[in-house]
Amino acid sequence: MKIAHINDKPYVIKDGETMLNFITRYMGPSSVPTLCDAPNLNPFGACRVCSVEVALEDGGKRKTMASCHSPVGEGQYIYTDSPSVQKLRKNIIELVLTDHPLDCLTCEVNGNCELQTVAGQVGIREVRYPEGETHLEREKDFSHPYLTSDMSKCINCYRCVRACDEVQGQFVLSMAGRGFDAKIVKGNDQSFYESDCVSCGACVQACPTSAISDVYQSKAIGATETTRTICTYCGVGCNLDVSTVNGEVVSIKAPYDAEVNEGHTCLKGRYAFKFYNHPERLRSPLIKKNGKFEEASWEEAYDLIESKLRQYKSDFGPDYIAGISSSRCTNEENYLMQKFIRTAIGTNNIDGCARVCHSPTALGMQRTFGTGAATNSIEDLKHTNCIMVIGANPTDAHPVTGARLKQFSMKSDNVSIVIDPRRTELASYATYHIPLRPGTNVAVLNMMMYYIISEGLTDDSFIGSRTEGFEDFKNEILALDLDKMAEVSGVDKELVRKAAIAYATAPNAMSFHGLGVTEHSQGTFTVMQIADLALLTGNIGRKGVGVNPLRGQNNVQGSADMGVQPHQGAGYLDITKDEVIQKYSQFYGVDVPTEIGYKIPEMFDAALQGKLKAIWIIGEDVVQTDPNTQKVIKALEATDFVVVQELFMTETAKYADVVLPGASFLEKSGTFTNGERRVQAVRAVVEPIEGTKVDGQIIVDMMNRMGYNQPDYTPDGMLREISQIVPFFAGIKWEELGKNGKQWPVKPNGEDTQILHTEEFKRGKG
Structure with a gap:
C-alpha cells in the first residue's frame, strides 16, 4: 500500500493518478482551483492555477508544481493552500483578468462562470496590474445554427481546442498569434459556419467562460431543474442532463460521469430536442x-x-x-x-x-455463441490493439462511438481495419481499408480466415478447449479458390492478407459491424463469419476483444x-x-x-x-x-x-x-437497452x-x-x-439502475455482466 500526504495527513494513492486526481478524490472537486482542467480531457498544465507545493519528505524542501499533470508519488507531502501557493494563484488570476472584459453582470454565464468562481476562490478583490487588452474589437460569431462565440471572453485555456481534438477528433479549433494577440481560430480563421465543425458542442461544454456557447445558452443558470435521461437517436445510449424552466426544456448537456458517453454527445443529442413541443405534434386522438x-x-x-x-x-x-x-x-x-x-x-x-x-446479428451470434448480443463494451476500446469495422459508418450513424473509433484509429500504435465499399471518414484513417464490391462480405471474410489458418496464426489452445468442428471448418476454408474470391470481391489479395495477419497477431482485437452486414441475404452467415474470426484467434471473453454489433435505433x-x-x-x-x-x-x-x-x-x-x-x-x-x-x-x-x-x-x-x-x-419513464446490453433508466423530464x-x-x-x-x-x-x-433481466430493479444502468445478464443479486463468454459459451462450445 503506497502512501502520500495531503496537508500532512496520510492517504493511499493509486497507480497512474495525478496529484490533482489524488487530492480531489479525498478532499473534493473544489479543493484545488483549476481553469484548464476538465474531467474528459488529458492533463495540460496551461493555467498553473492548480499549483501546489510538494516535498519529498516530512519537513523537506518544497517545490511548486502544477498538480493537474504531475504524477503523485509514494512518500510525497503535498500542500494545497500554503501562503505562497495562495499568493501564486491570486497573481495568475489577476493577470488573466487584465486581459478579460469585466462585464460579468451582463454576461451569459454570470453565476456559472468558472473564471468568476476561481477568482472568488483565490480571493480576488482588486486587480493590481494596469488594464491590458480586453479584445472587445473581436467580432462575435453568430453564423452557426447552434454554436456562438465571443472571443473577447477567451482566457486561452485551450479546453475548446483539446475537446475538439481529444473528444470529437475534428481538429477545427486551434490557437493563433502570440502574447496578448493570441486567440482561438476556427479552421483557417473562418466562422463556425464556414469551418468543418460537426456541431457536437464539445467545445461549448468545455469552455469555462462564455467565449464559446450555443443558441440555447446552455451554461446560463436560468434552469430550475436538471433531469438525467437517455438519448433517443441511436444505439449508443448517451446519457443526457436535460435542464428545464417551468416545465419547459431549455438545454441539454452530457454528464461527465456517464460511462457510455463520458461528457460527449452529438448534434442531435445536444440540440435536436425542440420537436417535443413542436406545433405539429399530435395533441388529440x-x-x-x-x-x-x-x-x-x-x-x-x-x-x-x-x-x-x-x-x-x-x-x-x-x-x-x-x-x-x-x-x-x-x-x-x-x-x-x-x-x-x-x-x-x-x-x-x-x-x-x-x-x-438486426435479426441476422441475433441469429448468427446465437448459432455461434448462444447469445445474440454484443460480447463487450465500448469502454474496451481503451484496452484493445486492433479494431475491425465492417458494413458500418459509425462517425455518421453512431457519432459518439464513431468519435472514439476515430480517436483510436488516429493513434500510430493502433491497427484499424475498415471493410466498406465506400471511403468513409473512418476508412480515411484506417491502417487497412478493404474497398470490396457491395454484397461480397462473405468472400472477403473467407479470404481473411484462409490467411489466418494458412499462416498458422490460429489460437490452437482456445480452439481446442472452447470450440467444436474446427478440422472440418479448416478443410473447407483451405479448399477455397482465393483468386476467385478476389475476383468476386474486387479486392487485392495482398491487402486482405496483411489485414488478416494484423487482426490475428494483435494482442487484443475487436470487431464492429452494422447494417452493411445484416441487410443482405447472406447477413446471418456473415455475422457467423465475423464470430468465427474471433474464435479462430481467441478474441472472445476478455477485455478489449469480442464481436460488437452497432445497433441502429436507440x-x-x-x-x-x-x-x-x-x-x-x-x-x-x-x-x-x-x-x-x-x-x-x-x-x-x-x-x-x-x-x-x-x-x-x-x-x-x-x-x-x-x-x-x-x-x-x-x-x-x-x-x-x-x-x-x-x-x-x-x-x-x-x-x-x-x-x-x-x-x-x-x-x-x-x-x-x-x-x-x-x-x-x-x-x-422506462428503460432503453443500448448496443452494449446496458439497460439504462429513461426518466420523464x-x-x-x-x-x-x-x-x-x-x-x-x-x-x-x-x-x-x-x-x-x-x-x-x-x-x-x-x-x-x-432470464437475463432477473436482477434488474428500477431503483437500482442508478446513473449508468446495468449490462445484462443481471443475476438475481443485481450483479451485472460487462463481458460475455469469459469461461464458456451459452451453447456449450463455439
Missing part, C-alpha cells in the same frame, strides 16, 4: 370519417378500437390482427405491446424494425429482448416449444398462441390477400422506411382497420383509421403535452378493454414483471 380526420376524445377512440378488434377476432380469428412495435419506445412499452398481441388478441403476429434490420436491442418478433417471445424463448408455451401461458394466465406469426412483409402480403383485417402500428413509419413504398401503401389501404400511434402525422399515419397521440422520450398519453399506458388501457387485466404503466412495476419472465 383522430378518427377518419368520410376520408378526413376529425378530433375525438380518448374514450371515443378507445371504443372504436375495442369494437373493431373484438369484431375481427370474433368473425375471422385473432390471426387476422397484427401489431408492429417500435424500437423508439421503452423496453416496458415493447414488452407490453407484444404481450397485448399475444394475450389480449391471441396471435404471434407481432414484429418490429429490430428483427427486420432501443433495437431492447425491442428484440422484449419479444417483438413473431417467432420468439420475451427473452428470446422459442414460441413453438411445448415447455416455452407452458411457461408463457402459466405466467400470463392465458393460453398463448403456438404458431409462428407474420413478419412485417408477410403482414403486407396477408393484407393484400384479404387475410389481415386490422393492424396496430406504434412509432414506425413503414410507408417511408420499408422497401417498395407503393406495395406498403396498397397493403394499408387493403387493411380494413389501421391504428397508428405517433407523435406527428407521418406518411403512415395518413393511411390510418385511428391515430393516437403518444409521448416522446422526454415525457415518459416534462409532463406529456396536453391531449397525449404515454405509449405504455395506451397499451395498458386497451389490454384492459380487451379483457386482459393489466396494472397501470409504471417503470418499476413493469420491470418487476419483466424480471420474472426474461
Whole structure:
C-alpha cells in the first residue's frame, strides 16, 4: 500500500493518478482551483492555477508544481493552500483578468462562470496590474445554427481546442498569434459556419467562460431543474442532463460521469430536442370519417378500437390482427405491446424494425455463441490493439462511438481495419481499408480466415478447449479458390492478407459491424463469419476483444429482448416449444398462441390477400422506411382497420383509421437497452403535452378493454414483471439502475455482466 500526504495527513494513492486526481478524490472537486482542467480531457498544465507545493519528505524542501499533470508519488507531502501557493494563484488570476472584459453582470454565464468562481476562490478583490487588452474589437460569431462565440471572453485555456481534438477528433479549433494577440481560430480563421465543425458542442461544454456557447445558452443558470435521461437517436445510449424552466426544456448537456458517453454527445443529442413541443405534434386522438380526420376524445377512440378488434377476432380469428412495435419506445412499452398481441388478441403476429434490420446479428451470434448480443463494451476500446469495422459508418450513424473509433484509429500504435465499399471518414484513417464490391462480405471474410489458418496464426489452445468442428471448418476454408474470391470481391489479395495477419497477431482485437452486414441475404452467415474470426484467434471473453454489433435505433436491442418478433417471445424463448408455451401461458394466465406469426412483409402480403383485417402500428413509419413504398401503401389501404400511434402525422399515419397521440422520450419513464446490453433508466423530464398519453399506458388501457387485466404503466412495476419472465433481466430493479444502468445478464443479486463468454459459451462450445 503506497502512501502520500495531503496537508500532512496520510492517504493511499493509486497507480497512474495525478496529484490533482489524488487530492480531489479525498478532499473534493473544489479543493484545488483549476481553469484548464476538465474531467474528459488529458492533463495540460496551461493555467498553473492548480499549483501546489510538494516535498519529498516530512519537513523537506518544497517545490511548486502544477498538480493537474504531475504524477503523485509514494512518500510525497503535498500542500494545497500554503501562503505562497495562495499568493501564486491570486497573481495568475489577476493577470488573466487584465486581459478579460469585466462585464460579468451582463454576461451569459454570470453565476456559472468558472473564471468568476476561481477568482472568488483565490480571493480576488482588486486587480493590481494596469488594464491590458480586453479584445472587445473581436467580432462575435453568430453564423452557426447552434454554436456562438465571443472571443473577447477567451482566457486561452485551450479546453475548446483539446475537446475538439481529444473528444470529437475534428481538429477545427486551434490557437493563433502570440502574447496578448493570441486567440482561438476556427479552421483557417473562418466562422463556425464556414469551418468543418460537426456541431457536437464539445467545445461549448468545455469552455469555462462564455467565449464559446450555443443558441440555447446552455451554461446560463436560468434552469430550475436538471433531469438525467437517455438519448433517443441511436444505439449508443448517451446519457443526457436535460435542464428545464417551468416545465419547459431549455438545454441539454452530457454528464461527465456517464460511462457510455463520458461528457460527449452529438448534434442531435445536444440540440435536436425542440420537436417535443413542436406545433405539429399530435395533441388529440383522430378518427377518419368520410376520408378526413376529425378530433375525438380518448374514450371515443378507445371504443372504436375495442369494437373493431373484438369484431375481427370474433368473425375471422385473432390471426387476422397484427401489431408492429417500435424500437423508439421503452423496453416496458415493447414488452407490453407484444404481450397485448399475444394475450389480449391471441396471435404471434407481432414484429418490429429490430428483427427486420438486426435479426441476422441475433441469429448468427446465437448459432455461434448462444447469445445474440454484443460480447463487450465500448469502454474496451481503451484496452484493445486492433479494431475491425465492417458494413458500418459509425462517425455518421453512431457519432459518439464513431468519435472514439476515430480517436483510436488516429493513434500510430493502433491497427484499424475498415471493410466498406465506400471511403468513409473512418476508412480515411484506417491502417487497412478493404474497398470490396457491395454484397461480397462473405468472400472477403473467407479470404481473411484462409490467411489466418494458412499462416498458422490460429489460437490452437482456445480452439481446442472452447470450440467444436474446427478440422472440418479448416478443410473447407483451405479448399477455397482465393483468386476467385478476389475476383468476386474486387479486392487485392495482398491487402486482405496483411489485414488478416494484423487482426490475428494483435494482442487484443475487436470487431464492429452494422447494417452493411445484416441487410443482405447472406447477413446471418456473415455475422457467423465475423464470430468465427474471433474464435479462430481467441478474441472472445476478455477485455478489449469480442464481436460488437452497432445497433441502429436507440432501443433495437431492447425491442428484440422484449419479444417483438413473431417467432420468439420475451427473452428470446422459442414460441413453438411445448415447455416455452407452458411457461408463457402459466405466467400470463392465458393460453398463448403456438404458431409462428407474420413478419412485417408477410403482414403486407396477408393484407393484400384479404387475410389481415386490422393492424396496430406504434412509432414506425413503414410507408417511408420499408422497401417498395407503393406495395406498403396498397397493403394499408387493403387493411380494413389501421391504428397508428405517433407523435406527428407521418406518411403512415395518413393511411390510418385511428391515430393516437403518444409521448416522446422526454415525457415518459422506462428503460432503453443500448448496443452494449446496458439497460439504462429513461426518466420523464416534462409532463406529456396536453391531449397525449404515454405509449405504455395506451397499451395498458386497451389490454384492459380487451379483457386482459393489466396494472397501470409504471417503470418499476413493469420491470418487476419483466424480471420474472426474461432470464437475463432477473436482477434488474428500477431503483437500482442508478446513473449508468446495468449490462445484462443481471443475476438475481443485481450483479451485472460487462463481458460475455469469459469461461464458456451459452451453447456449450463455439
